[in-house]
Amino acid sequence: MKRTTSAVRRLYRLLLDLVLPPCCVVCGKVEVWLCDGCAEQIPFADGPVCPRCGDAWDGPELCPRCRTSPLRAAPITSVFLFQDAIREAVHALKYRGGVQVVDPLSGRMAEAWRCWGLSSDLLVPVPLFSDREALRGYNQSALLARALSTRVEVPIDETILFRTRATASQTHLGRQERWDNVRDAFACSNARDLSGLRITLLDDVATTGATLDACAVALIAQGARDVSAFTLAHAL
Numbered sequence: 001m002k003r004t005t006s007a008v009r010r011l012y013r014l015l016l017d018l019v020l021p022p023c024c025v026v027c028g029k030v031e032v033w034l035c036d037g038c039a040e041q042i043p044f045a046d047g048p049v050c051p052r053c054g055d056a057w058d059g060p061e062l063c064p065r066c067r068t069s070p071l072r073a074a075p076i077t078s079v080f081l082f083q084d085a086i087r088e089a090v091h092a093l094k095y096r097g098g099v100q101v102v103d104p105l106s107g108r109m110a111e112a113w114r115c116w117g118l119s120s121d122l123l124v125p126v127p128l129f130s131d132r133e134a135l136r137g138y139n140q141s142a143l144l145a146r147a148l149s150t151r152v153e154v155p156i157d158e159t160i161l162f163r164t165r166a167t168a169s170q171t172h173l174g175r176q177e178r179w180d181n182v183r184d185a186f187a188c189s190n191a192r193d194l195s196g197l198r199i200t201l202l203d204d205v206a207t208t209g210a211t212l213d214a215c216a217v218a219l220i221a222q223g224a225r226d227v228s229a230f231t232l233a234h235a236l
């Protein structure tokens with residue numbers, strides 16, 4: 001049944017490509033979702049943010065949330081704001097099979113990684129529940145993490161962290177609902193001891209940080225020394 005749904009989904013994408021063929025979300029160049037030239041023009045997020053959670057914040061120290069109930073995934077660093085071309089490119093990646101955007105976007109992520117002096121022992125992509133990954137055909141965070149791993153030469157582990165249960169899409173949930181939705185939804189396989197490792201979670205978009213926090217709890221329980229997050233974009 002799962003395989004049938006996935007095949008139907010792929011056929012649907014193919015038909016959609018015939019009617020609405022891929023074209024660059026910025027300049028309209030055909031056959032790509034985001035061309036290299038346009039990807040290079042997208043500005044990095046550079047507004048004032050909380051140094052811990054990455055939310056917009058113009059205060060002298062941490063934002064109010066980080067002072068009272070800090071996330072365990074910290075700091076959260078995002079390359080772009082989730083708007084305009086980035087929003088459309090992520091949509092193409094998640095819902096139109098637009099894996100082509102991974103190459104130009106991971107190039108920019110690597111550029112930011114170096115520019116901002118980031119370092120890590122291990123990259124871990126935020127996993128999708130197996131049903132959703134089968135339906136989409138891939139995990140977009142894993143694709144970004146894989147490409148980034150090659151570019152910045154930091155190893156990646158795609159199997160250590162997994163989802164213990166299906167969770168509703170976070171997209172239409174309120175702030176508190178998002179936290180309840182992902183609580184205890186992640187665990188680590190016992191295959192690897194993470195003692196002493198500084199781990200960086202990779203995800204496409206950071207919103208409330210609830211998913212990243214739930215992942216960090218599982219990784220810390222497995223021995224990780226600290227867990228930060230690096231995402232393509234940060235929701236406004």
Ligand SMILES: [Zn+2]
Binds near residue numbers: 026036039
């Ligand atoms: Zn373009």
Ligand SMILES: [Zn+2]
Binds near residue numbers: 050053054063
């Ligand atoms: Zn904060």
